[in-house]
Amino acid sequence: MTTYFQEPDLAMTVKQVQANNSPPHRHRHFEIVSVLSGRGKHVINDNQFDYTTGDLFLLTPQDLHTFKVAIPSEFCIVDFTGSFFAFIGSPEKDQFQLTPLFEQMEYVFHNHHRIKGNIIADEEDRVWAQLLIKRLLSEKEQEDYGKENISKNIVFLLLQLIARHIRRQLIFPLKTPRAERMVQGIVNFVHQHIYDKEALKVKNIAHHFHKSKDHISLYFKQQTGTTLKEYISAYKLQLVKTRLLYSELSISGVAAELDFTDESHLNKLFKRRFGVTASAYRKKAKGA
CATH class of the missing domain: 1.10.10.60 (Homeodomain-like)
Structure with a gap:
């Protein structure tokens, strides 16, 4: 397991999994899990979902998960905390506030569990998501100005893709x-x-x-x-x-x-x- 960067509210890790040796567990943060290679089942809250290269999952701190590996797999795991969406107001007020992004993503956070397995099914958007993950990985090599902001904005784009596909799948079952x-x-x-x-x-x-x-x-x-x-x-x-x-x-x-x-x-x-x-x-x- 290699951690490429770690900041107070954002970290990225590439994890190789050869066998089923990890018990179900929770994290204290949000996770985007991108499947870089391999095949198997992603077990989330006792539900088993097939995974393969290019799949994308969103986990919240309440989710219990592990992997059942069929073919040795590699994952890119992006961790971000609640502070990723927050800023502090004026010093004299010392008031914790949330960014507009959090307001946009609230819908996703309390509906993501209704999506079965991989979130992004559209092939064009799957390609975009994989390109964004690759760019995020490439930032590990960068020591130039703006690395932190570029990484955060890539995560913002990934979250917006996830939000769009969750909204698409949560349409009322209506008559016409x-x-x-x-x-x-x-x-x-x-x-x-x-x-x-x-x-x-x-x-x-x-x-x-x-x-x-x-x-x-x-x-x-x-x-x-x-x-x-x-x-x-x-x-x-x-x-x-x-x-x-x-x-x-x-x-x-x-x-x-x-x-x-x-x-x-x-x-x-x-x-x-x-x-x-x-x-x-x-x-x-x-x-x-």
């Missing part, structure tokens, strides 16, 4: 292709504007899609089995779970960013949906 496109458009609009209280008003969503408020509400309910307001609320609470697991934001900070009245209001809604308060959920998830 036309309905599918329409509802997916509404869902995408909600995800893109989840931090904009005004944009998320049903009347403004309806206006964006050139529909009446009553029509779009009824249509969404008929096609998905849930109301638009219920979907927005459920999605926000899923994002709360993601923030509690993968960021250091305080619960009051999460409440403010996602437009809950206060921490008490957030805890009340969170408990109603998940059976525990947000604070209790974070403590249990982090073993506190």
